[in-house]
Amino acid sequence: MNYIGEAAPDCRAADAIVAQIEQRIAAGVLVDASPLPSERELMLEFGASRTVVREAITALSNRGLIECKPRFRPVVRRVGYETLMIATGPVIRQLLNDPRGVKSLYDMRVFTERGLVRDAALRATKSDIQNLKAALAANQASISDSDEFYRTDTAFHGTLYQISDNPVFPAIHQGFFSWLAPHWDRMQRLPERNEQNYLAHKTIYEAILERDPDAAEDALIEHLAAAWEFVRDTFDWEDDATR
Amino acid sequence: MNYIGEAAPDCRAADAIVAQIEQRIAAGVLVDASPLPSERELMLEFGASRTVVREAITALSNRGLIECKPRFRPVVRRVGYETLMIATGPVIRQLLNDPRGVKSLYDMRVFTERGLVRDAALRATKSDIQNLKAALAANQASISDSDEFYRTDTAFHGTLYQISDNPVFPAIHQGFFSWLAPHWDRMQRLPERNEQNYLAHKTIYEAILERDPDAAEDALIEHLAAAWEFVRDTFDWEDDATR
DNA sequence: ACGCTATTTTTGTCGTACTAAACTGAGTGA
DNA sequence: TCACTCAGTTTAGTACGACAAAAATAGCGT
Numbered sequence: 001m002n003y004i005g006e007a008a009p010d011c012r013a014a015d016a017i018v019a020q021i022e023q024r025i026a027a028g029v030l031v032d033a034s035p036l037p038s039e040r041e042l043m044l045e046f047g048a049s050r051t052v053v054r055e056a057i058t059a060l061s062n063r064g065l066i067e068c069k070p071r072f073r074p075v076v077r078r079v080g081y082e083t084l085m086i087a088t089g090p091v092i093r094q095l096l097n098d099p100r101g102v103k104s105l106y107d108m109r110v111f112t113e114r115g116l117v118r119d120a121a122l123r124a125t126k127s128d129i130q131n132l133k134a135a136l137a138a139n140q141a142s143i144s145d146s147d148e149f150y151r152t153d154t155a156f157h158g159t160l161y162q163i164s165d166n167p168v169f170p171a172i173h174q175g176f177f178s179w180l181a182p183h184w185d186r187m188q189r190l191p192e193r194n195e196q197n198y199l200a201h202k203t204i205y206e207a208i209l210e211r212d213p214d215a216a217e218d219a220l221i222e223h224l225a226a227a228w229e230f231v232r233d234t235f236d237w238e239d240d241a242t243r
Numbered sequence: 244m245n246y247i248g249e250a251a252p253d254c255r256a257a258d259a260i261v262a263q264i265e266q267r268i269a270a271g272v273l274v275d276a277s278p279l280p281s282e283r284e285l286m287l288e289f290g291a292s293r294t295v296v297r298e299a300i301t302a303l304s305n306r307g308l309i310e311c312k313p314r315f316r317p318v319v320r321r322v323g324y325e326t327l328m329i330a331t332g333p334v335i336r337q338l339l340n341d342p343r344g345v346k347s348l349y350d351m352r353v354f355t356e357r358g359l360v361r362d363a364a365l366r367a368t369k370s371d372i373q374n375l376k377a378a379l380a381a382n383q384a385s386i387s388d389s390d391e392f393y394r395t396d397t398a399f400h401g402t403l404y405q406i407s408d409n410p411v412f413p414a415i416h417q418g419f420f421s422w423l424a425p426h427w428d429r430m431q432r433l434p435e436r437n438e439q440n441y442l443a444h445k446t447i448y449e450a451i452l453e454r455d456p457d458a459a460e461d462a463l464i465e466h467l468a469a470a471w472e473f474v475r476d477t478f479d480w481e482d483d484a485t486r
Numbered sequence: 487a488c489g490c491t492a493t494t495t496t497t498g499t500c501g502t503a504c505t506a507a508a509c510t511g512a513g514t515g516a
Numbered sequence: 517t518c519a520c521t522c523a524g525t526t527t528a529g530t531a532c533g534a535c536a537a538a539a540a541t542a543g544c545g546t
Contacts, residue, residue: 281527282527283526
């Protein structure tokens, strides 16, 4: 069995072109945000037919390395960790068709944030804490406006993802947010629930302030468990534990 | 701004076909491991040219929803969490061109396993512990055979990923393993290092046995930090902190 | 120098054709 | 009867040409 991300020994002509272009993007020959050469140029350059060139382009597009607007030139996009989320998007959407997929993903989120708040409690800098405080204040200020509260809620959690200096985390936050959003949009939002969530955030914040990772983790678990109860009702899962 | 995993209002004909086929796979009309209809059939069915059909097929292939061997019929593959890793593979490879990418990913692994060992210490069942014990024994038995040790080492960590009942974790383990493997292959392996790693595994195991999450986490951190020191040397990073 | 229009590219899609490989079934031999 | 071989058929991979529509560009007029 091969590795997961492998390429079989190139049998398709397009794969070779894909590899070449990938390399050029990595090497910086093709600069970020600049358009790809036209298909004809690529044909000449690689000595392939337009069919193959176009196939390569779609492949690169699906991999998230270039951005293809319908009738425009493809644009090179230097890969960042957001690109990961683009590539995973379609698959995730498939997985979320099954409510269990939503649960699994949500559990992943809980797992991640548990680790994050622990780390925050242990290693948050002054500036981190200031950011958290600001996010919390914004959160409190918007309790009565459910839409705005949703945004500041997300932002508060996002701040947690930024405390770690690992650039992967903000991308993951973006991913969780956009994947789970459709399900959260269906949840009814009420000021009293907002209040409850705000208080949970506050508890987490204070635990971080007191450098108490266990308390922070417990508060987060309780917070997200409560939130899950709100969301689970929006599913029309027919409780088919069989399938 | 759109969601991350969205599809723009279909302007490309292929996208419509992709969506249709995606839906059929999700609905179970196209069964797992069964071949896709031939391109001609799809042409007739969707009233599109072969070009478009083929484009849709490559897209599905890149998304990991079907498996395309060079001259064979594409095979439907019901998406699981491994599919995620397939989709992310190419992007990850790009990110790993930069040593900082390797570091970020490795840190993600450390972060993940820290949470996993904590959970294991708190919630591992008898059967989990038995699995860990077996993995540890296999690990010990292969200290002198570096190749075999590498396998059992990976398996030991993999056991940690399986303790959580979340199916995402085993997939993540597969991902970490295959992405980081190329770098680890370059690391020289010596029996004494194997011994050292085995002892670290044993410490982790014992901490889990004693239901001590902090000790387990600390042992894991130390273990992976030491392993990182071994790997970092294999990079030819010119210490360009500028870029 | 600026805005509008006409011309040229370029992309998206279609059709056809040809090659080589995989699939199918009939026929042959043990 | 079964397995095996070999031709014929189907299909994927690739190439070439064509055309409409949209974008990019050049040219024109003011």
